Amino acid sequence: MTGTLITSEVDFDVEGKQAGYLRVPHSTHRSAYGWIPVPITVIRNGDGPTLVISAGVHGDEYEGQIAVATLARELDVADVRGRLILLPMVNFPAAEAGCRVSPLDDGNLNRLHPGDPKGSPSEMIAHYHEEVILPLADYAVDLHSGGTSLIYPPTLLRGPPHSPEEEVGLAKLTEAFDLPYAWVFTGGGGRGSTARTAMGAANRKGVINVMAELGGAGCVTPEVLRQAERGLRRILHALGMLPDHTPDAARGTRELHVLGSVYADGAGVFEPLKTIGDDVAEGETVALINHPDTPGQAPDAVTSPHGGLVLAMRAMAQVRRGDALYQIARDAL
Known part of the structure; x- marks a missing residue:
């Protein structure tokens, strides 16, 4: 039962x-x-x-x-x-x-x-x-x-x-x-x-x-x-x-292993520099977090801790610290 x-x-x-x-x-x-x-x-x-x-x-x-x-x-x-x-x-x-x-x-x-x-x-x-x-x-x-x-x-x-x-x-x-x-x-x-x-x-x-x-x-x-x-x-x-x-x-079908995610480190407006399927190098700048609420403030650069390709990306422009922006994967060996 x-x-x-x-x-x-x-x-x-x-x-x-x-x-x-x-x-x-x-x-x-x-x-x-x-x-x-x-x-x-x-x-x-x-x-x-x-x-x-x-x-x-x-x-x-x-x-x-x-x-x-x-x-x-x-x-x-x-x-x-x-x-x-x-x-x-x-x-x-x-x-x-x-x-x-x-x-x-x-x-x-x-x-x-x-x-x-x-x-x-x-x-x-x-x-x-x-x-x-x-x-x-x-x-x-x-x-x-x-x-x-x-x-x-x-x-x-x-x-x-x-x-x-x-x-x-x-x-x-x-x-x-x-x-x-x-x-x-x-x-x-x-x-x-x-x-x-x-x-x-x-x-x-x-x-x-x-x-x-x-x-x-x-x-x-x-x-x-x-x-x-x-x-x-x-x-x-x-x-x-x-x-x-x-x-x-x-x-x-292209088989992949997921390496991890790229996260926002602060609040602002997400500007993607990469899209799904793009190649990414470790340490490469993949996004900017803009601050239109603060005149003159430059955007923050977001770098990828992983090298591979973009499997998924955030759909929403507004972000807070801890929001996932991308998921990075590599080809399965």
Whole structure:
């Protein structure tokens, strides 16, 4: 028994296509016996793997929400082999508010796993995700973006393999998603993972899984959305779950190791001197922090502690000390 208080309107074991909500109990002034609706679609058709595709873990990340909702709308039972579980807005309160964290409890769902079955709404959702949903899965894909504050190119994230089976599975997901970049972690993962993320939860449950960063800046970019939707169908086909789909030719993925971030050392207006994909030398000036509030004050130069290329950058011009301006990576060896 998981001890969860969340109930599901869908039956994960029934053949066919079902759509409904996970009901997260939430008692408030305006609704004493109310519940929060987390949308879910399950498509099951015969033998085959179970794939969980999630988005909206952070509520201000939108390409994934659209891509998962599109699959839920467009795919029918006859299209699928196996079981597909689609969660377009896992942290529904955050997604409804368009915020990274839930307005109900300030919960960052990607920092709360394994959650608490009797905790705050975000903790209950994290627990249900880890203890009810993921144990059903053979594979999982969790879709993110840079949210309001960052911009990423379409980038797959994955950990190192811990078994021959996982090595084959991660390679299959990476090649099928076929995003321009892959951020490959050099450590961690596995069933002993202590990460409080959705990826950590999947690892603890033995699920072969990847994550993706897809755009950001609090908006939807058509080309990034197209790459996300294309990649998800390619994954389904590669797993044998979408047999009638005909994938186009692979474009190739550049694998990277992330070295670290470049931070603002004071408040002001961020003037980028580099953009995504640019090469950066260690010690090079990559940005200026301007001070238009102080007449005559020169901008502060920001230098990179790393040499490599820009994988992600800040989307917002106003900065404070400690804000990440860039993420720097290098080619995986």
